[in-house]
Amino acid sequence: MSALSQELNVLFVDAIRQVSGKNIGNVAAEQRIAELGLDSVSVMEMVGTIEEKLGVQLSDDELTKINTFGDLAALLGKLTTKAA
Amino acid sequence: MSFVRAIDRLRTASGGFTFLHADGSEHTLSYPEIAEEAARRAAVLKARGVRQGDRIALVLPDPQDFVLSFLGVVYAGAVAVPMYPPLSLGKLDQYLDSSARVVSAAGAKLLVTSKQVETILWPVLQKAPGLRDLYTVEKWNEAAASAAPAAAPAVSMQDLVFLQFTSGSTADPKGVRVTHQSLFDNCCALLSAIDCDPAIDMGVSWLPLYHDMGLIGFVLGPLIFKISCTFIPTVSFIKRPALWLDTVSRKKGTITFAPNFAYALVEKRATPEQLAKWDLSSVRVAGCGAEPIQAETIARFTEKFATAKFPAHALMPAYGMAEATLAVAFNPVTKPFVVDVIDKAAYRDHKIAKPVKDGAGLSIVSCGYTFAGHALRIVDDHGKTLGEREVGEIIMAGPSLADGYHERADATAQAFRRGADGTTWLYTGDLGYLVNGELFICGRKKDLIIIKGRNYVPQAIEWTLEQVDGVRKGNVVAFAVQDDSSESAVVVLEARKNPPPTIAADVRRLLNEQYAIVPKDVVVLAPGQLPKTSSGKLQRQKTKTMYQAGTLLVQGSRAFGSSASKVELASHLFRSLRVKVRHRIKQIVSANH
Numbered sequence: 001m002s003a004l005s006q007e008l009n010v011l012f013v014d015a016i017r018q019v020s021g022k023n024i025g026n027v028a029a030e031q032r033i034a035e036l037g038l039d040s041v042s043v044m045e046m047v048g049t050i051e052e053k054l055g056v057q058l059s060d061d062e063l064t065k066i067n068t069f070g071d072l073a074a075l076l077g078k079l080t081t082k083a084a
Numbered sequence: 085m086s087f088v089r090a091i092d093r094l095r096t097a098s099g100g101f102t103f104l105h106a107d108g109s110e111h112t113l114s115y116p117e118i119a120e121e122a123a124r125r126a127a128v129l130k131a132r133g134v135r136q137g138d139r140i141a142l143v144l145p146d147p148q149d150f151v152l153s154f155l156g157v158v159y160a161g162a163v164a165v166p167m168y169p170p171l172s173l174g175k176l177d178q179y180l181d182s183s184a185r186v187v188s189a190a191g192a193k194l195l196v197t198s199k200q201v202e203t204i205l206w207p208v209l210q211k212a213p214g215l216r217d218l219y220t221v222e223k224w225n226e227a228a229a230s231a232a233p234a235a236a237p238a239v240s241m242q243d244l245v246f247l248q249f250t251s252g253s254t255a256d257p258k259g260v261r262v263t264h265q266s267l268f269d270n271c272c273a274l275l276s277a278i279d280c281d282p283a284i285d286m287g288v289s290w291l292p293l294y295h296d297m298g299l300i301g302f303v304l305g306p307l308i309f310k311i312s313c314t315f316i317p318t319v320s321f322i323k324r325p326a327l328w329l330d331t332v333s334r335k336k337g338t339i340t341f342a343p344n345f346a347y348a349l350v351e352k353r354a355t356p357e358q359l360a361k362w363d364l365s366s367v368r369v370a371g372c373g374a375e376p377i378q379a380e381t382i383a384r385f386t387e388k389f390a391t392a393k394f395p396a397h398a399l400m401p402a403y404g405m406a407e408a409t410l411a412v413a414f415n416p417v418t419k420p421f422v423v424d425v426i427d428k429a430a431y432r433d434h435k436i437a438k439p440v441k442d443g444a445g446l447s448i449v450s451c452g453y454t455f456a457g458h459a460l461r462i463v464d465d466h467g468k469t470l471g472e473r474e475v476g477e478i479i480m481a482g483p484s485l486a487d488g489y490h491e492r493a494d495a496t497a498q499a500f501r502r503g504a505d506g507t508t509w510l511y512t513g514d515l516g517y518l519v520n521g522e523l524f525i526c527g528r529k530k531d532l533i534i535i536k537g538r539n540y541v542p543q544a545i546e547w548t549l550e551q552v553d554g555v556r557k558g559n560v561v562a563f564a565v566q567d568d569s570s571e572s573a574v575v576v577l578e579a580r581k582n583p584p585p586t587i588a589a590d591v592r593r594l595l596n597e598q599y600a601i602v603p604k605d606v607v608v609l610a611p612g613q614l615p616k617t618s619s620g621k622l623q624r625q626k627t628k629t630m631y632q633a634g635t636l637l638v639q640g641s642r643a644f645g646s647s648a649s650k651v652e653l654a655s656h657l658f659r660s661l662r663v664k665v666r667h668r669i670k671q672i673v674s675a676n677h
């Protein structure tokens with residue numbers, strides 16, 4: 001399992017807890033978001049929570065291409081570098 | 085009045101629409117500006133060869149893009165086909181397949197989308213052979229800026245305004261034919277039922293505009309009556325639920341609508357700081373529809389938001405469906421809604437809604453009355469009209485009925501039936517009863533599953549799950565159970581001998597990938613354990629009853645689920661004792677309000 005940066009890991013775990021009450025401890029880059037056991041509304045709310053924390057915005061077409069937390073991390077990395 | 089005429093009348097109207105965008109910016113267009121833009125866009129379409137009656141598909145997540153494009157299509161005399169934009173992570177293939185099916189069922193020639201979404205939509209052009217082109221709203225905007233406004237098309241009241249494809253089920257999409265006449269009559273009925281007044285009212289909505297409640301309730305109805313509205317992109321609300329009531333407070337909104345789950349969600353999320361900051365005292369009508377309404381959700385919401393000055397009497401249960409254009413019945417705005425508590429045994433065994441005095445019964449929320457010029461009846465399986473408090477299928481007649489399903493004579497004949505007196509009745513597939521004309525809805529006749537306002541046909545889910553390794557073909561049952569704020573799906577299946585240990589997890593994964601459903605439970609049985617009819621047909625309702633009674637597993641059948649899912653099952657069984665209403669299932673793939 002490849003690891004996400006500590007910072008992103010905490011961000012994802014917190015966001016998941018916030019929208020679902022689930023504490024999953026740790027997320028791997030390979031973890032498929034669809035398999036977290038969150039419904040589609042909660043997944044979108046999780047994305048919103050992450051966006052707000054980072055001050056970025058993912059577009060609708062980009063979202064359709066995200067399957068794993070690794071995908072999400074890569075996309076966020078691109079956006080935050082651009083912003084900086 | 086045709087909707088084309090309604091657009092023309094905006095030229096001299098005051099008020100307008102305010103659009104929030106995904107990036108947080110905000111843009112207000114006056115009604116005359118909106119009418120002018122519709123005519124310019126229509127001219128561009130005509131120049132591109134669009135003819136009267138052509139179907140134009142719209143995949144536009146931004147509310148401003150959507151509204152202006154919809155109006156441009158109608159003003160060209162063409163027929164709009166609103167479709168849902170990509171709304172979830174991943175699942176692109178399924179999204180493209182279902183989009184192509186809708187485009188084909190509508191016979192759409194042109195698909196309008198945004199530059200951003202276009203990048204993923206190209207495959208639809210291949211999958212839907214009748215579709216000739218994709219066109220971006222950005223190009224359309226640019227062309228419209230220099231176009232001379234088109235003249236109003238000549239339309240008859242029987243012509244189509246748009247096709248309403250219902251959300252959720254995508255295997256066999258059916259488009260409800262909304263005509264100028266049904267649209268106008270339903271808008272008049274519903275807006276006068278809530279005493280709309282352009283001088284004081286401000287609608288606020290995050291509802292998807294590809295769905296009748298958002299489209300008719302907040303765009304088309306308000307345009308006919310010149311009510312100002314503010315729109316929030318659906319995805320922005322889902323990402324940040326506080327945005328809804330924040331906007332209501334900021335804009336002094338008077339009318340808003342949402343499904344039950346959204347009231348539950350904002351109730352759960354609102355912080356003390358937000359409650360202290362918001363002033364919701366302007367709200368006159370907070371409609372609740374599109375999925376079964378729960379008395380507890382509404383009670384919790386009104387109690388919590390009393391702090392933010394939300395008037396409890398504003399909460400208005402509503403019932404409707406696309407086949408009735410939008411609305412069927414509203415609770416009157418001046419009257420607090422009634423919760424009828426009925427005897428469980430009399431309901432289950434005799435289909436009678438017998439009121440009980442103490443709290444130990446089923447709580448059914450009243451959806452009020454149908455509108456002037458419309459009629460509701462309750463009928464049994466043979467079409468015989470039932471009496472007061474007798475439970476049967478709800479049927480409706482009146483000028484709001486849509487013109488059937490597009491090019492689906494079979495489905496149309498089933499749902500829209502002509503009575504002996506020549507009146508056409510819409511068979512809603514919903515079960516309910518009447519008390520002095522007041523409508524109470526207690527379930528669905530057919531086995532539809534409604535999760536957060538979205539409809540799923542169980543057969544489609546069952547067929548999908550047959551692909552999972554170890555599952556016995558033809559031995560999968562899916563049904564809905566009532567959960568905290570919405571319904572949840574439960575899957576019960578028979579496995580072959582020695583199935584893979586991951587079978588339950590595989591079912592969950594596939595369900596999530598294909599439908600974005602997280603099942604409440606997956607029960608894996610040994611061969612021969614599912615209840616069936618003597619002819620070998622699956623029995624969804626019986627399976628559900630046995631599941632809820634806990635008798636599926638205690639009859640000696642084996643469960644292969646993970647221990648986690650067994651714990652979940654145990655907790656479910658405990659909870660199911662308290663399940664109040666069993667919302668059954670509706671045949672027609674459409675949204676209820």
